[in-house]
Amino acid sequence: MAAVTSDTSSFQALTFGLQGEIFALDADSVREILDVIPVTEVPGAGDFVGGLINVRGKVAPLADLRVKFGMEQQPHTTDTRFVVVEIELAGEPTIVALLADKAYEVTEIGAASIEEAPAIGMRWRADYVKGIAKRDGEFIIIPDMGRIFAAG
Amino acid sequence: MAQDAAQCFRQEAQDLFEQLEGALLDLEQTPDDHDLIDTAFRALHTIKGSGAMFGFDALAGFAHHLESAFDRVRSGKIAASAELIGLALAAKDHMRGLLDAATGSPDPAGARLIASLEATLGEAAASAAMRGPAAPESEADAGPGETTTYRLRFRLGQDALRRGINPLLLLDQLRDLGACTVVGLTDAIPPFDEMESDGCYIAWDVVLTTAARRNAIDDVFIFVIDDMELTVQRVSDGEASSRIGDILVNRGDVAPDAIAAALGQIPRLGELLVADGAITDGALTSALAEQQHLREETSAHAPARVSDSIRIQAQHLDDLMDRVGELVIAQARLKQLATGLDDSHLKSVAEEIERLSNELRDTTMGIRMVPIASLFGRFRRLVRDLSQELGKSVLLTTAGEDTELDNTVIERLADPLVHLIRNSVDHGLEPAAQRRAAGKSEHGTVHLSAVHSGAEVLISVKDDGGGLDRARIRARAEERGLIPAGAKLSDGELFQCIFLPGFSTAQTVTSVSGRGVGMDVVKRAIEALRGQIDIASHTGQGTEVTLRLPLTLAIIDGLLVRVGRGRYVIPLSAVEECVELSPEDDLRHTGRNFLDIRGDLVPFLRLREEFRSAAPADPYQKVVIVATGDRRIGLVVDQVIGDHQTVIKSLSKLHADVDSFSGATILGDGTVALILDVGHLVERGQTVEPTRQAS
Structure with missing residues (x-):
């Protein structure tokens, strides 16, 4: 438990939905939220980061977390958003866009509500989940972006 | 501000180190070249002076020792021996370290270097003494008791008087050093109504015959050197009496204009004075004055010339390129919009913007272009060190040094080229005995060249060594399963094998055929630059590796x-x-x-x-x-x-x-x-x- 407390102290989070689940990202890492814009497919790149988008003149990879969490990939809806975040990739800050079925809100997630991801009984790879927060009877998944993107 | 100044000095020092290293390496070939000795000395002097000014005391102190040594070389007391040059190169490396080191840290390595420098100097002086006064170098000698004549010209900043500098005191100090003839140059005095009463418009020509050392002259100007132009030339006895210009200066009773004109016709002095003349006569704008100031800082005592370049940080260029890139994208959008709308006015503006942005792009890319000479220069030292380390006599020849390449590309080429040159010297060139046996000159040659070819730059590293051993490469590649046994491969395809990652670890291959060390790293680096590598090799005649690179990355x-x-x-x-x-x-x-x-x-x-x-x-x-x-x-x-x-x-x-x-x-x-x-x-x-x- 001690190992995760440093990673899961209270933080301002942006919550977004993917296939009915709620995910939370550190709001500090979020640059902007875009409506759906044209995506350029990268042949041979695989499903997880299969596309590129233009974020204010910069070319950013578009990642689909559904691939990493074993969810089905479905067509975009009017609620679909691209959440642009800055992550560390091999020591370099990199701009990456994340696909979200719906973006909810920026909210405070209290340290007390966060629990370590259970090692068993979870549908997802435990190392992709930093922790799970409970709020109003709902579970909020805090993905471990470092690990998810390191795995490529 | 202080931080900026220190950073500025660091950059300046890097340039000076390069100058110093270049001069030392040249000096190794032609130990009697006075210009080279002067260049080395000037570089050291400036490192010392500016270093002390910006608080790099350890560096300045160290440079002082080396400067003294070169002062003795200059005055002909000791020769620029290979040993001394070797030490000086080591000292240069050490100074580069000092530049980054925290001030005040102990410096045992430096102390050791100084000790061996002293030892070398001692020996050199002793052997010079043993050769006696008949030694031919004594022609340039100015031992104690003998006098030397110097020709000085200095011009103080226009605000010198306001800053409390008294030129008369400087002249008095020069007079204290020895017989002195002073001439004021009044050609830069503006018309009366433009003149500020407390401006300093006069320059001075001084002919000084002194028994003191050259340093003594520098010491006179030590507190004002940064805001003035100063040239000091040594006048040999013969020259002083035979050249009319010197006599005119010495007489001092000729009108200053006449002196300037007369001096302009004297060949050796000419270049210096024409340059000086350009500054004093021409309408010197404040911008030029600023550039001039920068110039002086990099070459304190070099003949003053009007500077035509400025120094900017690479980061600013990158930012500029980014902006231009965004502009080009926006322009492309505008063009597309204009094509879609049937508006001739909009179209003509769009075309105008297109032309401008293309020109701006070309200009910006032009600014980023740097001659590859700066890169080639570094390898002379590498080859020298390698040749000493490996006991092979290696000559590095270069061609196309003025070929221009994007600055970023140049920076990222350095490591791959080091690899290739190291390979050529270490593995490509055979030992002397083997070369003799093969009927080749004992001295191996590594030829480095750069040439433009369309939108590419070709950079090649060519040696006249034994060439690649096809049989060994093939055997090795088959052994590792990289190619099918007995496969028919062209030379090009076979040689590509040495770029495969597994290949480099094989000692047998590297010691026999001589390639493979880190070649996969080289290939990756070149590919990252969107370039390609070609290899040509002739058994017994050598190998040529050619890097083909795009002109720009942007x-x-x-x-x-x-x-x-x-x-x-x-x-x-x-x-x-x-x-x-x-x-x-x-x-x-x-x-x-x-x-x-x-x-x-x-x-x-x-x-x-x-x-x-x-x-x-x-x-x-x-x-x-x-x-x-x-x-x-x-x-x-x-x-x-x-x-x-x-x-x-x-x-x-x-x-x-x-x-x-x-x-x-x-x-x-x-x-x-x-x-x-x-x-x-x-x-x-x-x-x-x-x-x-x-x-």
Whole structure:
């Protein structure tokens, strides 16, 4: 438990939905939220980061977390958003866009509500989940972006 | 501010170190060259002076020792022996370290260097003494008791008087040193109504005959040197009496204008005074004065010249290039909009903007271009050290040093070239005995050259060593399963094996055939620069490795094509021609994908298949013939859209494993298009279908 407390102290989070689940990202890492814009497919790149988008003149990879969490990939809806975040990739800050079925809100997630991801009984790879927060009877998944993107 | 100044000095010092190193290396070849000795001395002197001023005390102190040594070389007391130059080079490296080191830290390595310097100097002086006064060097000697004549010209800053500098005191101090003739130069005095009463407009010519050392003269100006122009020339006895200009100066009773004119005709003095004249006569704008000041800081005592360059940080250039890149993208959008709307006014503005942004792009890229000489210069030291370390006599020759290349490319070329040169010297060149036996000169040669070729720069490292051992490479490659046993391979294909990662670890290969150490690293670095490597080798005659690099990494001309629903950019420099895919060629499927281009069979790749495009194919497929080096391949696309100014954006690490693309760009409508990696696709085409000659 001690190992995760440093990673899961209270933080301002942006919550977004993917296939009915709620995910939370550190709001500090979020640059902007875009409506759906044209995506350029990268042949041979695989499903997880299969596309590129233009974020204010910069070319950013578009990642689909559904691939990493074993969810089905479905067509975009009017609620679909691209959440642009800055992550560390091999020591370099990199701009990456994340696909979200719906973006909810920026909210405070209290340290007390966060629990370590259970090692068993979870549908997802435990190392992709930093922790799970409970709020109003709902579970909020805090993905471990470092690990998810390191795995490529 | 202080931080800026220190940073400024660091940059300046780097330049000075390079100057020093260059001079030392040249001096090794021609130990009697006084100009070189002076250059080294000046560099050291400036390092000392500016270093002390900016608080690099350890550096300044260390430079002082070395400066004293070179002062003695200058005055002919000791010779610039190989030993001394070796020490000086080591000392230069040490000073570079001191530049970064925290001030005040102990410096045992420096102390050791100084000790060996002292020892060398002691020996040198002793041996000079033993040679006695008959030694030919005594011609340039100015031992104690003897006098030397110096020709000085100095001009204080115009605000010198306001800053409390008294020129009379400076002149008095010079007079204290010895017999002194002073002439005031009044040609820069402005008309009366433009003159400020407390401005300092006069320059002085001083002829000083003194028994004191040269340092004593510098000491007179030590507190004002940064805001003045000073030239000091040594006048040999013969010259002083034989040249009319010196006599005129000495007489001092001739009008200053006449002196300047007369001096202008004296060959040796001429260059200096013409340059001086340009400054005193010409209307010196404040901008020039500022540049002049910068110039002086880098070469304190060099003859003052009007500077025509300024120093800026590479980061600013990168920022500028980014902005220009964004402008080019915005311009492309504007063009597209203007084409869509039927408004002639808008169109003409769009065209104007296009012309301007293209010019701005070219100018900006021009600014980023740096002669490759700066890079080649570093390798002289490398070759020298390698040749000493390995006990081989190696001569480094260079050509095309003024070839210009994008600054970023140059920086990233340094390491790969070090690898290649190291390989050439270490493994390529045979030991002297072996060379003698082969009937070659004992001295190996490594030739470094750069030349422009279209939109590429070719940089080659060529040695006259034993060449690559084909049999060993083949054996090794077969052993490692990299090529099938007995496969028929061209030299080019065989040599590509040495770039494979596994290859480098094999000691047997490196010691016999001599290549492979880190060659995979070299290849990766060059590919990261969107370049390619060619190898040519002749047994017994040597090896030539040629790097082919794009001129710039920032913006290229591209050909926009469509494959399925995706749009892609092919670098225009690689495109040879576009042809239509005839129905017959189209029908011949798998295994026989060749086009007959004027008698040559050129393999082609269907990009639709490569990219697994699901959209239906256009009825008339086009083939874009691309080439790298002597290899060609056709890329089958659905549509050729046209040329496109391409601002290259690199792909993130998330796409590091996608090797069909070298980058991405943003099109006029704001969408992203991928840039094809032609080198990689050509390679792919070759492996799928080995090239055959039509016969």
